[in-house]
Amino acid sequence: MSAADADGAVLRVEDLRVGFDTREGLVQAVDGVSFAVAPGRTLGIVGESGSGKTVAATTAMGLSRGPRVRVSGRVLLDGEDLLGAAPERLRALRGDAIAMVFQDPLSALHPLLRVGDQIGEAVRAHRAGVSRAAARARAVELLEWVAIPNAGQRVDAYPHELSGGMRQRAMIAMALANEPRVLIADEPTTALDVTVQAQILALLRRLRDELGMAMVLITHDLGVVAETADEVAVMYAGRIVEQAPVGELFAAPRHPYTWGLLRSMPRIDAPAGAALVPIPGRPPSLIHPPPGCRFHPRCPYVRERHRSVDPALESVPDAPGHRVACLLPEAERRVAWAQLAAGATPAQARAAIEPAEEAPA
Amino acid sequence: MTAPPLAGVEQLVKRFPLTRVAVFRRRLGEVTAVDDVTLSVQEGESLGIVGETGSGKSTLARILLNLLEPTSGVVRYRGEDVTHARGAQLAELRRKRQLVFQDPAGSLNPRKTIGAAVADPFAIHGLLPARAARARRVGELLEQVGLESALANRYPHELSGGMRQRVGIARAIALGPELLVADEPVSALDVSIQAQILTLLRDLRRELGLTLVLIAHDLAVVRHMCDRVAVMHDGRLVEVAPVEELYRAPREAYTRELLAAVPRIPGPPAGGPQSSSSSST
Numbered sequence: 001m002s003a004a005d006a007d008g009a010v011l012r013v014e015d016l017r018v019g020f021d022t023r024e025g026l027v028q029a030v031d032g033v034s035f036a037v038a039p040g041r042t043l044g045i046v047g048e049s050g051s052g053k054t055v056a057a058t059t060a061m062g063l064s065r066g067p068r069v070r071v072s073g074r075v076l077l078d079g080e081d082l083l084g085a086a087p088e089r090l091r092a093l094r095g096d097a098i099a100m101v102f103q104d105p106l107s108a109l110h111p112l113l114r115v116g117d118q119i120g121e122a123v124r125a126h127r128a129g130v131s132r133a134a135a136r137a138r139a140v141e142l143l144e145w146v147a148i149p150n151a152g153q154r155v156d157a158y159p160h161e162l163s164g165g166m167r168q169r170a171m172i173a174m175a176l177a178n179e180p181r182v183l184i185a186d187e188p189t190t191a192l193d194v195t196v197q198a199q200i201l202a203l204l205r206r207l208r209d210e211l212g213m214a215m216v217l218i219t220h221d222l223g224v225v226a227e228t229a230d231e232v233a234v235m236y237a238g239r240i241v242e243q244a245p246v247g248e249l250f251a252a253p254r255h256p257y258t259w260g261l262l263r264s265m266p267r268i269d270a271p272a273g274a275a276l277v278p279i280p281g282r283p284p285s286l287i288h289p290p291p292g293c294r295f296h297p298r299c300p301y302v303r304e305r306h307r308s309v310d311p312a313l314e315s316v317p318d319a320p321g322h323r324v325a326c327l328l329p330e331a332e333r334r335v336a337w338a339q340l341a342a343g344a345t346p347a348q349a350r351a352a353i354e355p356a357e358e359a360p361a
Numbered sequence: 362m363t364a365p366p367l368a369g370v371e372q373l374v375k376r377f378p379l380t381r382v383a384v385f386r387r388r389l390g391e392v393t394a395v396d397d398v399t400l401s402v403q404e405g406e407s408l409g410i411v412g413e414t415g416s417g418k419s420t421l422a423r424i425l426l427n428l429l430e431p432t433s434g435v436v437r438y439r440g441e442d443v444t445h446a447r448g449a450q451l452a453e454l455r456r457k458r459q460l461v462f463q464d465p466a467g468s469l470n471p472r473k474t475i476g477a478a479v480a481d482p483f484a485i486h487g488l489l490p491a492r493a494a495r496a497r498r499v500g501e502l503l504e505q506v507g508l509e510s511a512l513a514n515r516y517p518h519e520l521s522g523g524m525r526q527r528v529g530i531a532r533a534i535a536l537g538p539e540l541l542v543a544d545e546p547v548s549a550l551d552v553s554i555q556a557q558i559l560t561l562l563r564d565l566r567r568e569l570g571l572t573l574v575l576i577a578h579d580l581a582v583v584r585h586m587c588d589r590v591a592v593m594h595d596g597r598l599v600e601v602a603p604v605e606e607l608y609r610a611p612r613e614a615y616t617r618e619l620l621a622a623v624p625r626i627p628g629p630p631a632g633g634p635q636s637s638s639s640s641s642t
Binding site: 048049164193194195196197198201220221222223224226227247250251260261262264265266267268269270272274275276277278279280282283341 | 414521523551552553554556559560578579580581582584585586604605618619621622623624625627629
């Protein structure tokens with residue numbers, strides 16, 4: 001088993017593009033996304049509906065294929081390209097070297113099969129010669145590992161007989177049956193109550209550390225990312241618009257969309273009467289994305305040039321590992337965020353960075 | 362306080378029978394969804410009811426609005442026992458107390474235009490019979506919730522989730538209610554849209570002097586929106602306290618557990634009190 005490539009990454013996605021042919025036109029769901037994850041590390045991908053975060057992940061798993069899907073770029077698992085892999089090879093890798101946990105375990109688990117049999121099947125599919133009895137024993141072991149009480153009995157339960165949290169644990173057990181090197185978790189706690197969510201996130205962190213897995217955690221919840229990820233990529237309209245180590249992202253975010261997300265989320269530690277600052281408008285069409293910066297129609301700091309120039313994802317000066325796709329000069333971004341963090345409105349923050357002649361009335 | 366609370370429930374109990382096969386209706390037992398809850402909301406107040414799945418918070422809200430019959434206990438409105446309200450009294454209560462649903466798509470008829478949906482409350486209550494007057498009022502309502510009045514001719518599927526929730530709110534405020542009960546009004550929406558809807562609800566509350574009961578599982582949303590919070594667990598009322606007090610010094614172990622489980626966002630909680638207009642989704 002080769003561990004990781006030269007830079008220490010076990011999963012590497014390079015310039016991934018995924019488009020879907022529809023009657024209305026080509027929906028460019030993912031438009032040039034690159035990231036890498038090292039063993040034992042977690043990359044959080046944050047974005048709203050339609051940002052492309054789930055499509056990027058399912059494509060990496062080889063799950064977006066078909067006559068109406070246009071995929072380009074590379075997805076390297078230990079250096080092996082999954083996008084070009086034959087279907088048999090993909091089937092061999094999925095559930096073995098790379099596995100996925102979905103948001104809704106009720107639709108991901110087969111309703112008519114006992115959870116133990118489903119987990120055992122995941123083992124037997126990849127390990128020729130494992131007997132049914134051995135697979136069942138392994139299923140019990142896995143259910144114990146994900147902290148399901150009375151695993152010896154629960155192994156014979158049907159999915160509907162388990163609570164939401166227990167089902168999610170069972171699905172995690174199935175994903176981890178063959179100790180994958182990469183785990184992709186797509187909104188693994190979104191359907192769960194907050195106390196159960198905390199348990200599942202703690203479980204995922206423990207399993208990641210015990211297995212030294214690389215984990216990609218897809219979520220819309222910045223709080224979940226803050227507690228689980230080492231690095232965060234913020235996606236908007238099919239692209240990564242900002243990427244940084246988790247501490248850096250929350251301490252010194254650089255993209256106006258990230259600022260908008262942070263200021264529009266109600267916080268449990270907010271001062272009394274604190275106002276939310278919604279991001280105006282809504283995400284753009286992926287068939288006809290806006291020209292220039294894709295965030296410009298919703299950006300409070302937009303300037304004329306931003307309507308035509310498309311920003312690249314570039315390194316932030318003096319911030320290792322921090323990249324941002326924004327046309328504002330770095331010095332102005334620093335000033336604007338300092339203003340916002342101190343409680344200024346976007347209009348006030350804009351006034352602080354706007355050249356005098358461009359200042360709004 | 363001398364004035365009675367605007368709305369409330371006393372010693373409320375709701376049990377649901379457990380039946381296996383619908384045809385045979387064999388009773389297998391009962392679940393107690395709401396277990397001896399006494400709770401009220403003052404006029405002008407914003408009361409949050411938080412709890413996890415199965416805590417009974419939605420059942421409580423539906424009984425409060427006479428959409429479900431309680432097994433026992435009393436439902437009050439302005440001090441009056443309305444538990445078994447019927448006919449004209451119930452119609453009047455329906456005008457004064459409105460519900461905003463979690464899933465606006467599921468509460469809008471896909472074959473009716475947005476305008477017809479917002480005009481529904483007037484039709485049901487036989488108000489504004491003149492077509493022009495009704496259409497004008499529908500346009501005003503749409504603008505009041507941050508939508509263009511021209512959307513009246515569109516169908517629900519042409520709208521985004523946030524816009525549909527605005528339509529749901531327009532319907533709810535159409536008849537000038539006193540009490541708005543919002544059951545998870547933003548949990549199906551994206552983060553940036555959630556903030557738009559919450560801000561709209563806050564602004565409308567102020568403009569219309571509404572009393573709000575907000576049912577939510579998201580403790581941060583409740584903190585942002587409410588004056589007082591009730592915590593429910595397994596059908597029981599665990600704790601009721603002013604919002605600042607509950608989040609700063611929760612008395613009950615369950616409340617502490619609930620608060621501890623909320624993922625924290627690092628960095629300073631920016632933002633002081635300020636008015637922000639809600640723009641269209």
